[in-house]
Amino acid sequence: MKRIFTRIVFLALLFVSSWAVAQNTTITGRVTDAADKQPLPGVSVTLNGTTTGTQTDADGKFTISAPANGTLTFSYIGYANQDVAINNRTTLDVTLTTSTKAIEQVVVIGYGTQRRRDVTGAVGTISGAELTKQPVQTPTQALQGKVAGVQVIGSGQPNSQPQLRIRGTGSVLGGANPLYVVDGVLTDDIRNINNNDILSIDVLKDASAAIYGVRGANGVVIITTRKGKNGPPVIRYDANAGFRELSNKLQMANREQYISYLRDANPGDVARDQSPLTYPGTTDWYDAVLKKGLQMSHNLSLAGGNEKTTYFFSANTFTDDGLIKTNSFDRYSFRSNIDVKITDNLTFGTQLSLSRSNERPVPLDGVYSNVYRAAPIIPAIDANGRYGNTSLWGNLGNPLLSLDKTINQTVNNRVQGNVYLEYKPIKSLTFRTAFNTDAYWNKQRNYNAQFNADGNTFTTAGGSQFNNFSTLFIQNDQSFRSIWDNTVTWQQSFNKHNITVLGGYTQEYIKTDLFSGSRRNVPQDPDLWYLDVGNPEVGASYANNGALFRRLSYLGRVNYSYAGKYLFSASFRADGSSRFKEKYGYFPTVGAGWVISEEDFLKNSKVISNLKLRGSWGQLGNDNIDQGLFITTATLNLPYFFNNSLNLGSAIQDIKDPNLKWERTTQFDIGLEYGFLNNKLTGEIDYYNKKVRDALTNVTIPGILGDPDGIYVTNAASYQNTGVEFAIKWSDKIGKLNYSVGGNINYNKNKVVGLNGGQALVGGGIGNQGSITRTDNGQPIASYYVLQQTGIFQNQQQIDAAPTYNLNGYAKSVGGMMFADVSGPNGTPDGVIDNYDRVFSGSYQPKYYGGFNIGLSYESWDLSADFYGNWGNKIYNGRKAFRANGNDNVEANYVNNRWTPSNPSNVDPRVIAQNLPASTYFIESGSFLRLNNLTLGYTLPADLLKRIKINKIRVFAASQNLFTAKRYNGFTPELFTSDILASGVDLNGYPTTRTFTFGLNVEF
Template sequence: MKKLLLVSLCLLVLSLTQVFAQNRTITGTVTAKDDGQPIPGATVKIKGTTTGTQTGANGKYTISVPAKAILSFSFIGFETKDVVVAGSDKIDVVLSTSARQLNEVVVTSLGIKRQKGELGYAATSLTSKDVNQAKPVNVINGLQGKVSGLNITTINSGVFEDVKINLRGIRSLLGNNSPLLLLDGVQVPIGYLSSLNPNDIDTYSILKGSSSAAIYGPDAVNGVIVITTKKGSPNGKPEVTLSNSTQFTSISKFPKMQNEFGSGDYGGYVPYENWSWGPAFDGSTKEIGVPFDDGTPTQTLKYSALPNEKKNFFNTGSTVINDISIRTGATYLGIQDANIKGIVPNDKNRRTGIYLNTTQDYGPLKVTAGVNYKQYNYNVFDDNAMSDYNAANNVGLNGGLMNLLFNIPANVPLTRYKNINSDPYASYNGYFTNYGLNPYFALDNWRQFGKREDLIASLDLNLKATDWLNFTYRANMTSNTVTERHTSNGVIPNKMGIDRGFTSIPETVSERAYKYQQLFSQFFASFNKTFAKDFKVTAIVGTDLRQRDSRDTQVGTTSLVIPGLFDISQRTGNLTGSSDFTRDRLFSIYGSAGLSYRGWASVEVTGRQDKTSLLASANNTFFYPGVSASVLLSEAIPALKNSNTLSYLKLRGAANKSGSVNIAAYGLAATFSQANGFPYGPVAGYTANDRTYDPNLKPEFVKSFEVGFESGFFKDRVTLEATYFHQDNTNQIIPIQVSNATGYTSYQINAASFVNKGVELDLGLNPLVKIKDVAINFKANATYNDSRVNSIYPGLDQLAIGGFTNFASNYAVVGAPAFVFKATDYLRDDQGRVIVDANTGYPTADPNVKQFGRTMPLWTVGLNPSFRWKNLNLSMVFEYKGGHYVYNDIGQAMAWTGVGAATATNHRERYVLPNSSIADPANPGKYIANTNVTLSNVSDFYTGVYRDVASNFLTSADSWRLREVSLSYDLPQSILGKQKIIKGLTVGVTARNLFLWVPKTNIYGDPDFTFSTTSGSNFGVNGSNVSGVADSQINPATRTIGGNIVVKF
């Protein structure tokens, strides 16, 4: 028995020795294929077992494995790789980037790159290719329809294409609602977005909520657009790219005109009438205009409609852009020249720019310096000056260029009247009507010449103290300089003009010099270290200082002496003018701390304290915190790993409080301006500002939270992302009327509050179809954005925002969305029918304005299908906006002069007003349907009560449009041949706003082209809060079609 036990023990020891003799120790390094850097925290596991280890900070690992084992290497964001253990004891592995979107790099706080999977808030990343596919003139247009939560509205289709931008709606009733622009980690005013050359930009990150405000500051309360520009060549080899884009611009939607009736009033023909209330066209020959007193024959024309004369007044515009970029190992140089000619005759803008960026490493210190300079030279029609003159002299309809066109009946050959100096029928004195100006004369007489210079200069010093600690200092200067001259050639009427009642137009000149400058200095330390293999800790602590200066000086005269010499020194009388200077400062300290566990669970807290010069010392310091978290369920739950269906699943959430100060510099101080009529000789006179502020004014605050998920299926061929956001906007700074006895008319206080909430959805099908050389991809985004006003002020339930006062304006109304229209309407009965007079058929305007629908979209949708067949690429962007209204002020003008299509209803025969009622004679106070009482005089109706009722011109702003189309072809190497000079050549055609679909009731224009409360040289991104108002100073909406070529060397 003892011998048997001894033999058994020997056999056991022998077998164990055999087992351990078969195990081997394997070492190696795991690196990333993209950059060759080590991957810390990568999992190294013996496949089919639970035995494994993780790589250290240097990417190295050690593991004991049996013979012929299979090692599985994995890390979040990388493809898993299996390696069979063979003869070597050292196995180095290179992991390739996964297609998973969670590995997508997003530029976030202070320009620091992070993987999207770590973020607890919504962010969208775009590449230069995504934005530039249709060759937009500026980057703003290239973003339209491609980002959920982003709403971009065009407010000018001229040579500047001004826009208004909102992310997730608004956070302030009367203050700033534009997002912050972050350029290479430095805060830059949002207006500079229009100055950036799209070809100089590498990536875009859109941070939609206010979660980043705790790091970026008060300007980030409305979201952040993070832009990273191109740097030196990634492979160190020189790269040269030449490109040309030539585009042609034409009108995409023009107001619908009537072509049945011509010059005259009340059905009778009047040859010099600007009204179109004359008789129906009959093809007869009629005189037009008035007799000349110098023997010039009176013009005679066929009395027929010329349907396209008003539309043909506008030119086909053009934009020619030439670019060259040079990239070396450390330097990027981009030069652009853009020559833009507008649809308004003689309007032009020349934009020239240069961008230079260079990076040098000095051991652990990396130095990056950049300069971006743009110069605009423009010559445009001064619409505001003409409108001011017309209003002062009661000349026709005084609201702008479009109103001049509405003063022209359809039988008048407008486009013949271009030669104002040589054609007597086009001259100031000989123009056909007594009640309006020749549009060509107006374009020539009132001009605005200017030069704008934008400069962004930056310096970035980054010291890598250790592998886990960095120190960064940034200095940045942005400046915007505008020099302008506004001129009026002036004219003195001759005897014929005087007999017609024409007055002299003075020869005037005014000059403007404007300069805005921002200085920004920032220092922060960033910490990033992995502990115990499983925990990664990140932290930021920093401070920044911002100073903003602006000076606006204007001087002019209305009494020049020498015709054609626009020199303010040759004048009679006093100069007019003003000079304003402002300065404000913001000092901030901030920090963040984040913890990540095994790459699948992350949490981050942030905090920032600001001290602003805009508020009184007792309230000028305020703190706001934030927290965000995310968890990758597809990594945290073993059962979800390596699923053939679910690629990834992430849950995220964020909550924060942020503050902003929406008052101007010196808003709390008493300010004075020169009074009218002064100086009077040696006597100066000043008037006080009519608005005062509560000295205890505090910042506006936004408390927001968001929750969402991100998911991918079938190896990310299908991706779906959804976010719910809620923003509670309090402490709104609003004006309250006060007694004039106080010396002021309004008093600014913290009072109103409103809620803004919504849902964002993003869908990707990449590829939707893949068959050999054919690939079809599809992306879609949708946003639902609602709001509700909770309170205004005790005793007040509404606040006027802007528009046409007491006619059609934006309002904030308690219980309603921010904002809604309040507009004039007809008196109506209980069933909503228009009450008309039982004898005349005329309705009556309600003396009280009524509330109508919202002014901003409730829904926005973007669809982006793309197709690829070999080297041929086709991409499209469709965009929908809906659930809101637009007020078309041009409708009122078109009704007055009788050119609008609505004025030809029933061929101007008497008719029963639709949906109308009359008083019931048998039941006083009751109304019955009107079936037979017709309008007694159609022209009186349209020139009277119809145009006084704004609801007639309120239409649905719903629209579908083909926003963008791009077709390009990459020449294959077989065509380029064996030559080594040209490395790539792409040719393409593009179009923007190619097709538009709107409801039939919208006979006026594109609802996406709406009102701006600023004008002149304040182009770029407009900060007006007024929405959905289209007036006659807006040019018609446009489309562009063109071609391009890109050559790489």
Template sequence: MKKHFLLVWCLFSVHLLLAQDAVPISGRVTDAKTSEALIAVSVLVKGTSSGAQTDVDGNFTVNAPANGSLVFSYIGYQDQEVAINNRTTINVQLTTDANQLNEVVVVGYGSQQKRDVTGSITSVKGDELVKQSSQNPVSSIQGRVAGVQITNAGSPGSSPQVRIRGVGSAQGGVEPLYVVDGTFVPDLSFLNPADIESMEVLKDASSASIYGVRAANGVVLVTTRKGKAGTPRINYNGFAGVQRVTNRLKMANAQEYATLVNEKFESIEEPRRLPLNSPSTDWYDQVLRTAQIHNHQLSMSGGTERITYNFSGSYLNQQGIVKKNDFERITARLQTDFKVTNNIKVGYNAIFSNIKTDTIPTGVLYQSYVAPPILPVREASGRYGDPANINLGNFSNPQASLDWFNQVNRSQRLTGNVFGEVTFLKDFIFRTSLGLNYNLSEYRNYRSQDSLTSVQFAERSLLTKSNYKGNSWLWENTLTYNKEIGDNRFTVLLGISSQRDRWEELIGTINDVPNNSEASYYFSLGDQSTARIQNTGDLFTFASYFGRINYSFRNKYLLTTSLRYDGSSKFPKANRFDIFPSVGLGWMVTEESFMKNQTAINNLKIRASWGKLGNSNIPSNVFNQTIDLGSNLIAFFGPGIPYTGGSRTQRVSPILFWEVVKETDLGFEMVTLNNRLTIEADWYDKRTEDAIFDVPALGSIGQGGTIKSNNASFKNTGVEFAANWNTEATSNFRYNVGFNVAYNQNEVTDVNTLTSQRGGSGGVAGNFTTISRVGDPIGTFYGFVVDGVYQTEQEITGSAQPGAKPGDFRYRDINNDKVVDSRDLTITGNPNPRFIYGINSGFNFYNFDLQLDIQGVAGVEIYNANKGNRFGNENYTQDFFDNRWHGVNTSNSYPSADLSGVNLDPNSWYVENGDYIRIRNLQVGYTLPTNLTGKWKIQTIRFYANAQNPITIFKYNGFTPEVGGRPTNAGIDLNVYPLSATYNFGVNVNF
């Protein structure tokens, strides 16, 4: 780091010496409309490396030749070049760049003006991300991008689930491709949102196809902040706050639980009865907490025309709302660009993160849901409350589980990119870049020898350790040709890419390691005869060739076409490569002569695109036959001669090739009402062909089971709409309001198997709860339809369910054959949302600012499998107590307390409405007046208060309606980690 400072200082010194013949020029930069001073405007002497930035009053001083020019640039404003003409004082007014079609957006391997883009791309600026308290950058765009569904997990450090324009695969990967400064990464959990300059979401096949086989589920491009020429800028941003569970699930208390269990005992003629006056334990209150969170970031940036730099460091400490669940992240980032000559540029960007997580037992929330409230946390003796003492089942004591569990996860990641860029023959740019992603992670779990309860004990201690190492490199070379000839403007890109990913994990276990301290957790101290080691890993490669042409005629007829030839070692050699083309067309209607004399529409673009993508996110080696030689199989050939045998562990498809996505997109973009209102709308048809699916293997070819092959096709069709209003009502009041909504319909169009594809497991083990069949969405809920509750024995006599009893569900006889059986199973719900929407607004009044974001989902169902976790005498929700059947005509919607037998079959009672609307973020800020901060030599100080997820309105009977999962297992709630509301106070200081 010292070397970089010395280099910057030397360059500054050289430029000061060279500028001795220049004259000092001063001036002030203000807003053209409000006349307010603009702070930190970049002022560069054209053709040199000299520059400056405006201070808190908008003033600047720079040395420049009397016959030179100054270039003024500022985010959100149009650049302005001013000739000096022997003047020593120059005052400049900058005009805001309100036309969003002229904004620059990042696309694959380059950037374009928004007006030239023919695909569907949404850009979110970094300044919008930092106004959220989300610690994962992807969570910060929830509700801001039409057609992008984000499902958050509540545990600290977890990555959200992202679906762009629906689900297009069943067993292949469905997450988008993440690209950070040209490097492919699996997620963004290591990245501080404050380090991001912009985030672009490539939604359609035309814009994403330049990434070929990796882009079937869309692409998220992240550009981190870069240094800008001028005096060094130092920024501190920090906040501290608390997180609390919202919409807490209410469980039955001890008296209500005893009432329900006694009703159950009575129905099964069990003579035992529980007392109604036992002390009550609220197990959720026992394991949950109000959690603390604080985050701090310090950054510095600056440079000259020859060298720019930006480096930052941040520290995040976040407690989980479950006790003992803690997350700590340290991030450091360094970026430097060198302009070696006017034609050569080199640079690098490196991000290092160190993460420590204190984890919790995976089943503690389930234990808190089912543990009887009459079970005490501790007995009078001080020992943990033991389920054996209440004789109601083999329940775990949740507090004992938390106290006994001892696991720490640690990881370090280095993500970086180095590049070199050469401009030659005026119009050609050659760029070579090498991206690296290196990851080390480990976990240590120690289970002590102990006896906490009758079901929570261990006769021997057990130490488990895991060491994981993953590394990947991506080398890409591109040649770009830019040319403008008369009315023709085009850019041609050619590139070649190669990538290698490798990971390896070593897991070991051993017994009898003493529990002295962290320093004693080593294998050498355990019983060596019990040591077990498992080693797994993978290595796969990619090779790609790609090209793209962007063409514009008279700035009104646009063409984008790309072609990528991709190969992956994950597929058999015969089907390893494929071609992925795309084409996009655009028409700038407002550039036509018949639109020139009108003022109602400022800009109107109509576009259409088509593209083909691939999906390589499948397990490696699925086409290789593997044999298990540890099965002790013996075969005899000839007269009693034994041969060692083995069993096939996996079925191999004779043919396996790419999952292919073909997508058509039609849309328009319009700016109207004096550049205040921006409207964008899209219709798309996205089809997945040859999706990889597990199908049953024929017993005639040996061992049964399933086989992976290309056996299904899916379709997502939808409409997206976004509108944004931005205006300045007065010089001291301005505001913006945005709204976006997306509708998506998912459908299975083909399944090349004789049997329906079942999935999902909820309630009693072995109960499939979803189905994927032609004509319905992927992973729809499948079960019986509840038509009420049997009230009397007379109702049951002669019914289609002769084995039922009063208080049991009455199932609908779908096919009217007078028998309720598997032929009456039908679709009961859809976990794929039909609508997702968001409302985003911001207001500025004098020095005060307010941001309000609202987000929601509609047309979605959740399978509440928690209600079906009945193996004995588990606790009930208070909702069940209030609505249960406990006698004739007491309820026709909820069953009796004897929730067993046919009541546990997958049915519509478990399927609940998952719609919700939420205040996603509310932030109020105040910026101190410049006449105060100027005295302290500080540019700006802004204080803010933030509330994230403070209010969520929904009907679902659970902690949260945000329930994710893989495509055939989505929307099934088996005690998901609760989401929380975050309240914090922060400060942002610019020096």
């Protein structure tokens, strides 16, 4: 009886399931744009209430199996979602309209996402599609001019990471760079990220970054990489290739100009014709050491999935040979993003990035910098194939020889990624645990070859230029960072209320190890570049060190909205760090918003589409200091005499503050977001006030305490950035022409508001000019502090009437510089020109910076142009200021404009010699406007491609830095330096490049 019953039940279930299957219908259709009727490829088509779905092909067509009474949902980025009831139909043609509600965009806010309309903080967003328009190595380069309040300082040097300043410089000794978060992985370096893998970048500019506690004081850049979608596999191939060249070449003095200058600067030494003055040619040293460099990128990706598993894989190669002849860089990267739905409420996922790079960097300091100073009367390579000996004339090495004989190699291997598990016991509750890691292994080899001039086998140069022995330096360093995140999120909507509550804790572990050593007399064969091959008894050195520190953090956040128009948010984070004696710091934030356009009196407005007022306040931290900065240590094995014998002992030589604490930033922000005319015109305005207190600075201590430097680091400074951001964009279409014009500009005022017992910080030293910048009360960080030039002495009468000079050997002379007598030891003019007369003369920090962008598309053609610039900043021309001796070369325009009896200039002195004092003469305007990117593309017609089963083919031509309008006389007004106190001092910067590339985008 039981067996019969079982069979009956089985047959009944089989009948029901067969009936259900029979009700499924194969539905075909086509999706087009409602405006121009063009097909839309890649539209997501899903059965409502399930995960079953597909995507449209290149012609906008789709096929799906679904119940005859079901509903299909059509979704596509930039378009409004549309639900279509099947109603027993087998063919559905659907048109999608462009979404006019940009405020529905979802942004990443840290440990979660939020609709942009509900965000109470200042968040800037840029899509991956915008980034890939620019063929650059790092995504931060492509951010330039795109996000209000974000200043990007780039460099032409391959494998350099651009510097980001979000709403000004907020620290000096504690670091001013933002935190980067890549798919949940916290990092300080994103040079391993392939631009084609990025879905979006969200920049937390205000107190909303406080969710990251001690890492958020300088802002947070959140990078989200691509994932697969439910649908057939999509294969993409993206490639570009081109070359880089010098964008702005300095015109140095030629042979005739140089000799004319020499006879004025050193009349006794060049009064007669002598070698090398007899060399008939002119050497352009920039031509001798620079080249056109290849730049190339290839990227292949595969994405797809089903209702259980989605995947995204990509592989990329990137090559950048740079501009300097011995420079080169290659990077290889692989990414795997997989999400698996184990059950309806349990999801498992991984994001993994592997990269390897090979680089041959160039020594800019002391090698490439000599190109500016080398005499043009010396050949780079003479008629006998020997390097020209510049050391006989100017006391510096042949730059080309130095580059060829200095062989630097760096190999970097990096693994970055995470594994997560997400569990939803009920629809409103999500538990998530994720293990994130970021690890790298670097190997560096620097080899300086032996060369001399005595005729032996190492002969490469004449005269006195030589290197008696080869030197090999090797450094191996590695770092491992792991972060374990555990969060729980509860989200619920009822009536007009919507609330999201987040809670969790994270653990972070970072360990670094470094070993380095050097040996002399290592053979030239690269296969023998090992420390045990060289001479262990002469010039050998070794170092082995590392660091270990941990963080433990607790975090919570509440986001609430009522009726979609009244918004509130609050977060709190407690951070514990092993870098401080007082382990924990606490960082709160609150925000509120009012969506005015949702009020009844504006809800049906035909003019105002979106109007939101928001504000936020919060405190953020910065623990970016050396691990043992607060720990007092003793120096071992110090020699001393006792009882007439030499002994070894220990002593405390560094005085440290055991009570060091976080640099704490308090930031207030108020903003207005707007959209008019159906959101054709959109933008936002923000005012912010960001004050840093307890900032690290140097304090002088009495020498009797035993510290050899006479200073110790403590929390005794305060800095402030206040500013206004403005962004605007207009998007519309005229017939088949779609266009958009947008821009942003930021005004920022930076100043030191209190050193609180600390001493002014100085930096940017140039030869015997001493320090150039001074960070002091009431001034911007790293302000120039120099003498004020007032003119040129024209005659002896002016010299006799001028104050006395006490300037390290610089004397008054006809054709020499005049300076203002500003102050003396007592604060009043004293008739003496010395260091008391230095004055603040601007800084590298711009008062205004921003960019504007133009986008056009007509049928199959697209054109985009991106501009970037800043205004109100100054640059110190350190190249011109640094003079090793009177035989250094000079710029051609200086030779033509300098003071002579027949050209009584009141600006340029007769001679720029070694002992010329630091003054406003070397300060120039840093304002510029650059065409950052220009791209022209053509997409082949879909009707043509569908015959060969290709979804898309686009070809394009692009140029980076096509032109720059500037007033600065150097290579570029955009200066890259890791030393904040030397910002704006142009001394050894890599030359700025112009890039021309051609590319291809193919999708199958």
